[in-house]
Amino acid sequence: MDKLLEQIKKGTVWAFPGGIHPPQQKSLSNSASITRLPLPDKLIVALKQHIGANGKLLVEKGQHVLKGQPLTAPAANWSVPVHAPSSGVVTDIAPMPSAHPSALPELSVIIEPDGKDEWVALNKNKSPAELSHDELINIIHQAGISGMGGAGFPTYVKADTKQPIEFLIVNAVECEPYITADDVLMREHAKEVIQGIEIMQQLLNPTLCIVGIEDNKPEAIAAMKQAAEHNSKIIIQTVPTIYPSGGEKQLIKLLTNREVPSIGIPADIGILVHNTGTLFAVQQAVYEGKPLIERIVTVTGNTIHKPGNVWALLGTEIKHLLDCQGFSPVPQQSVVMGGPMMGFTLPTVRIGIVKTTNCILAPDHKELAEPGPEKACIRCSACADACPASLLPQQLQWFAKSKEYDKLQEHNLFDCIECGACAYVCPSEIPLVQYYRIAKVEIKEQQADKIKADRAKERFDARKERLDREQEERQNRHKRKPAAKSADEKQKVAEALARVKNKSDNGDEKSAVAAAIARAKAKKLGDQSAELEPDNSEVAKERALRKEQARKYKEQKSQTDESAATAPVDDKKSAVAAAIARAKAKKAAQALDNAEQAATEEPQNDAPVDDKKSAVAAAIARAKAKKAAQTLDNAEQATNEEPQTDAPVDDKKAAVAAAIARAKAKKAAKALEDAEQTVSEEPQSDTPADDKKAAVAAAIARAKSKKAAKALEDAEQSVSEEPQTDAPVDDKKAAVAAAIARAKAKKAAKALEEAEQTVSEEPQSAAPVDNKKAAVAAAIARAKAKKAAKALEDTEQTQPQELQVDSAAPKSAESNTDDSSVLINADKPKSADDKKKAAVAAAIARAKAKKLQKEGNNQS
Structure with missing residues (x-):
C-alpha cells in the first residue's frame, strides 16, 4: 500500500487495454467562457432524470411555483427529487418525449416561466465542517443531485456507503471528442470543485483523493492545482489523451493499477469515483443551499455559429439552446445528445435538458458522415483490439443477433461500457453498440419478468399457506385445548410410570392392557420422556396363559361329561x-x-x-x-x-x-x-x-x-x-x-x-x-x-x-323333554334317540293337558 501511494504521488500512470485516438474537435467550444441563456418560453421537467424510482408529485396543474421549489419528494430507495428551474405556473402535467434514443414519453411537469426568476428561501452553510454526516447526506439528497457525467446514479447513495474507501477519484478526463463542459467548469470554478471534493472527503474519509485530467487540458490542470494547494490529500494527476480513458473502470486502472471485478462496483475494491460537475453541484447545495436546477452544456458542431458552453436550466428545450447559439441546419440535419462516440441521435428537438445532458452536437455531413450499409464481418479482430474491457465484440454480436442471451451473459456482455470504440474501427461498418444495447434491454426485460414470476409464485405460496392455516384454525377453533400440566403433576406421573417400570423389571406379572393404559396416560400428559416402550414379551405371556386356561377348561368339561350320569343333581x-x-x-x-x-x-x-x-x-x-x-x-x-x-x-x-x-x-x-x-x-x-x-x-x-x-x-x-x-x-x-x-x-x-x-x-x-x-x-x-x-x-x-x-x-x-320321561330316565345318561323320543312324548303330554283343560272349562 505504501509503495502504491508513493507511485501515485510520483505521477505514475498505468495503461489499460485497447483504446482509440479519434479527432478531438474540442477547440470549437473551449475557447469561450460559459454563457447564460435567456429564459425559455416553457420548461419541460421530466420527473425521472436518474437511476432509481420516481418521486411523489407535489404540485398540480395551475399551481404557481418558485425557483428551486421541489416538484417531487423522494418515495423509495434511490429516489431523488426534481425542482422547478424557474418561477412560474404549472401549465400541464403530462407525458412528454424523453431524452432517450426511443424518445418514449415520460411524465413531465410543464412550467411557463413568469420572468421574475424568484427563488425560494435558501439555507446556506458557510462552515460545512460543523455539519454531521447525516445532515450532509440529507442536504445532498434533498438537493436532487445525481451523477452528471454518466448514468445518473444518486450521489447521496455513493456518499453514504458503509464500505471503507481508500481512494476518492475525481473524473475530470472528459475524453470524448467535442465535449468541453468539465474543462471550462474547472477553469472558471476550480475553487468550488475543490470545496465539493473536501465535502466528500469529510463524508468518506479516504486515504487519498486523485483528480484525473487528460493532458489536452493544460489550463484546467493549472487551475485545479492552484485551488488544491492547501489540501495535501488531493493530487492532480495528468493522464494521456486516449479514448475511452474517461470510463470509470479504465480511469481506475490508469490511476491505481487496480481492476474492478466483472459485474462489480469500484466500492468493492475501496475506490469511489465522482464527476467534476457532480462535485460542483454538491458544493452549491451545501454552501449556497441551491438544488440541482441547471448544468453546463456544450453546444457545438459545424452548423452552430457560436459554439460554446452554456448554463442551461433543466427542462429547457434543445431547440432553445440551438436557436440561442445560432443554429443553421443543413438538409437531413441530425442532432446528437452527447458526444459523437456515446451519444444518440434525437428524433426531435422538443426534448428538455436533463441532469445527464452534457453536450448537444449539431454536425454537418463532413463532420459526422452517415454510416454506410452493414457488411459481413471479415474477422479482422480490430474490434477486439480496440475494446477497453477486453471483450469479444464479434462473438457478442453473433449471440445478440441469434438472441442467445445465456451465452451473452457468459461472455460478460454487461461489462461493455458502450464506448463505441469497436464500431469506430470496424471496416464493415457494423453498428456493434446498437446490437449490444438492444440485447441488454431484452435481457433486463427477461430478468424482470422472471422476478415478477418468482414474486407471483411467492405470493401464491404465501396465500395458499395462509388459507391452509386459516382452515386448520377453523377446524381446531372448537376443540378444547388440554390444560397445561403443572410440574407437580408431571412429577407424579413420572413417579407412577417409574414404579410400573420397576415392577416390570422385577419380573412381576403385568397386563398388556395396563401397560397400554399407562402409555396412553403418559402421552396425554405430554411427558414424552417417560413414555413406556411396547412390551411384546408380556403380550406373549398373556397369550400363552389364555391358551393354557382354554386347554384346562376343555379337559375339565370332558371329565364332567363322563361323570354326569352318576353325579348328584346340581342345577x-x-x-x-x-x-x-x-x-x-x-x-x-x-x-x-x-x-x-x-x-x-x-x-x-x-x-x-x-x-x-x-x-x-x-x-x-x-x-x-x-x-x-x-x-x-x-x-x-x-x-x-x-x-x-x-x-x-x-x-x-x-x-x-x-x-x-x-x-x-x-x-x-x-x-x-x-x-x-x-x-x-x-x-x-x-x-x-x-x-x-x-x-x-x-x-x-x-x-x-x-x-x-x-x-x-x-x-x-x-x-x-x-x-x-x-x-x-x-x-x-x-x-x-x-x-x-x-x-x-x-x-x-x-x-x-x-x-x-x-x-x-x-x-x-x-x-x-x-x-x-x-x-x-x-x-x-x-x-x-x-x-x-x-x-x-x-x-x-x-x-x-x-x-x-x-x-x-x-x-x-333337554328343555323339550317330557316330565315323566325325565323322571324315569334321570338316573341314566340319554342318547340322541332318547332325547328325540322324550321331546315327542313331552309334546304329546302338553297337548293332552291342554285338551283336558279346555274340556274342563267347557263343563264349568
Missing part, C-alpha cells in the same frame, strides 16, 4: 325355573284370594238350593283343594331343598332338575283341575236348600280350583319353555333369585291353605235358600274368577323376565 337353572313357577303360583293365589273376597260380598239370589248336595260338593272341593295344596307344598319343599352351588352348572344335571320341577308343577295342576271339574259337574237341584252359605262356599271353591289350575298350567308351560344355555350362570344372582322364588312359593302355599281352611269351616245353615239367588251368585263368582284369571295372565305376560339367564343362547335339547 342352578332348575332353581331359576322353579322360582319362576313359584312366583306365578303366588300370583294365582293372590288372584284367587281377590276372587273369593268378591264372591263373598255378592248378593245372594232367592233360588232354592239343595242343601245336602251343596254340602257334599263343598266337602269334595275342600278335600281336593287340600290335596292340591299338599302337592304344591311338597313341590315347594323339594325346591327349597335344592342345593345351591357357585360352581358352573352341568347341562345334563340342569335338564334333569328342570324336568323334575315341571313334573311336580304339572301334578299339582292336575290335582287342582280334577277338583275344579268335580265341583263344576255337581248336579244342581231345583229343590229348596237350607244352606245359603254352602252354595257360596261351593262357588268360591270352584273359582279357586279353576284359577289355581290355570295359574299352575301357565307356570308349567313357562317352565317348560325356558331357554336352556350351555354357558355358566352367575352364581350369586341365581342364588338370590332362587331364594326369592322359594319365599314367594311359601307365601302362596300359605294363602291357599288358609283359603281352604276358610271354606272347610263355613257353617251350614238350615234356613231355606232361594234357588234362583244361589244360581245367580254362583254365576257371578265364576265370572269374577275368570276375570281374575284373565288379569293374572295379562300380568304374567307383561312381567319382565329378570330371572332368565343368558336368554340369547340356544335352547338345550
Whole structure:
C-alpha cells in the first residue's frame, strides 16, 4: 500500500487495454467562457432524470411555483427529487418525449416561466465542517443531485456507503471528442470543485483523493492545482489523451493499477469515483443551499455559429439552446445528445435538458458522415483490439443477433461500457453498440419478468399457506385445548410410570392392557420422556396363559361329561325355573284370594238350593283343594331343598332338575283341575236348600280350583319353555333369585291353605235358600274368577323376565323333554334317540293337558 501511494504521488500512470485516438474537435467550444441563456418560453421537467424510482408529485396543474421549489419528494430507495428551474405556473402535467434514443414519453411537469426568476428561501452553510454526516447526506439528497457525467446514479447513495474507501477519484478526463463542459467548469470554478471534493472527503474519509485530467487540458490542470494547494490529500494527476480513458473502470486502472471485478462496483475494491460537475453541484447545495436546477452544456458542431458552453436550466428545450447559439441546419440535419462516440441521435428537438445532458452536437455531413450499409464481418479482430474491457465484440454480436442471451451473459456482455470504440474501427461498418444495447434491454426485460414470476409464485405460496392455516384454525377453533400440566403433576406421573417400570423389571406379572393404559396416560400428559416402550414379551405371556386356561377348561368339561350320569343333581337353572313357577303360583293365589273376597260380598239370589248336595260338593272341593295344596307344598319343599352351588352348572344335571320341577308343577295342576271339574259337574237341584252359605262356599271353591289350575298350567308351560344355555350362570344372582322364588312359593302355599281352611269351616245353615239367588251368585263368582284369571295372565305376560339367564343362547335339547320321561330316565345318561323320543312324548303330554283343560272349562 505504501509503495502504491508513493507511485501515485510520483505521477505514475498505468495503461489499460485497447483504446482509440479519434479527432478531438474540442477547440470549437473551449475557447469561450460559459454563457447564460435567456429564459425559455416553457420548461419541460421530466420527473425521472436518474437511476432509481420516481418521486411523489407535489404540485398540480395551475399551481404557481418558485425557483428551486421541489416538484417531487423522494418515495423509495434511490429516489431523488426534481425542482422547478424557474418561477412560474404549472401549465400541464403530462407525458412528454424523453431524452432517450426511443424518445418514449415520460411524465413531465410543464412550467411557463413568469420572468421574475424568484427563488425560494435558501439555507446556506458557510462552515460545512460543523455539519454531521447525516445532515450532509440529507442536504445532498434533498438537493436532487445525481451523477452528471454518466448514468445518473444518486450521489447521496455513493456518499453514504458503509464500505471503507481508500481512494476518492475525481473524473475530470472528459475524453470524448467535442465535449468541453468539465474543462471550462474547472477553469472558471476550480475553487468550488475543490470545496465539493473536501465535502466528500469529510463524508468518506479516504486515504487519498486523485483528480484525473487528460493532458489536452493544460489550463484546467493549472487551475485545479492552484485551488488544491492547501489540501495535501488531493493530487492532480495528468493522464494521456486516449479514448475511452474517461470510463470509470479504465480511469481506475490508469490511476491505481487496480481492476474492478466483472459485474462489480469500484466500492468493492475501496475506490469511489465522482464527476467534476457532480462535485460542483454538491458544493452549491451545501454552501449556497441551491438544488440541482441547471448544468453546463456544450453546444457545438459545424452548423452552430457560436459554439460554446452554456448554463442551461433543466427542462429547457434543445431547440432553445440551438436557436440561442445560432443554429443553421443543413438538409437531413441530425442532432446528437452527447458526444459523437456515446451519444444518440434525437428524433426531435422538443426534448428538455436533463441532469445527464452534457453536450448537444449539431454536425454537418463532413463532420459526422452517415454510416454506410452493414457488411459481413471479415474477422479482422480490430474490434477486439480496440475494446477497453477486453471483450469479444464479434462473438457478442453473433449471440445478440441469434438472441442467445445465456451465452451473452457468459461472455460478460454487461461489462461493455458502450464506448463505441469497436464500431469506430470496424471496416464493415457494423453498428456493434446498437446490437449490444438492444440485447441488454431484452435481457433486463427477461430478468424482470422472471422476478415478477418468482414474486407471483411467492405470493401464491404465501396465500395458499395462509388459507391452509386459516382452515386448520377453523377446524381446531372448537376443540378444547388440554390444560397445561403443572410440574407437580408431571412429577407424579413420572413417579407412577417409574414404579410400573420397576415392577416390570422385577419380573412381576403385568397386563398388556395396563401397560397400554399407562402409555396412553403418559402421552396425554405430554411427558414424552417417560413414555413406556411396547412390551411384546408380556403380550406373549398373556397369550400363552389364555391358551393354557382354554386347554384346562376343555379337559375339565370332558371329565364332567363322563361323570354326569352318576353325579348328584346340581342345577342352578332348575332353581331359576322353579322360582319362576313359584312366583306365578303366588300370583294365582293372590288372584284367587281377590276372587273369593268378591264372591263373598255378592248378593245372594232367592233360588232354592239343595242343601245336602251343596254340602257334599263343598266337602269334595275342600278335600281336593287340600290335596292340591299338599302337592304344591311338597313341590315347594323339594325346591327349597335344592342345593345351591357357585360352581358352573352341568347341562345334563340342569335338564334333569328342570324336568323334575315341571313334573311336580304339572301334578299339582292336575290335582287342582280334577277338583275344579268335580265341583263344576255337581248336579244342581231345583229343590229348596237350607244352606245359603254352602252354595257360596261351593262357588268360591270352584273359582279357586279353576284359577289355581290355570295359574299352575301357565307356570308349567313357562317352565317348560325356558331357554336352556350351555354357558355358566352367575352364581350369586341365581342364588338370590332362587331364594326369592322359594319365599314367594311359601307365601302362596300359605294363602291357599288358609283359603281352604276358610271354606272347610263355613257353617251350614238350615234356613231355606232361594234357588234362583244361589244360581245367580254362583254365576257371578265364576265370572269374577275368570276375570281374575284373565288379569293374572295379562300380568304374567307383561312381567319382565329378570330371572332368565343368558336368554340369547340356544335352547338345550333337554328343555323339550317330557316330565315323566325325565323322571324315569334321570338316573341314566340319554342318547340322541332318547332325547328325540322324550321331546315327542313331552309334546304329546302338553297337548293332552291342554285338551283336558279346555274340556274342563267347557263343563264349568
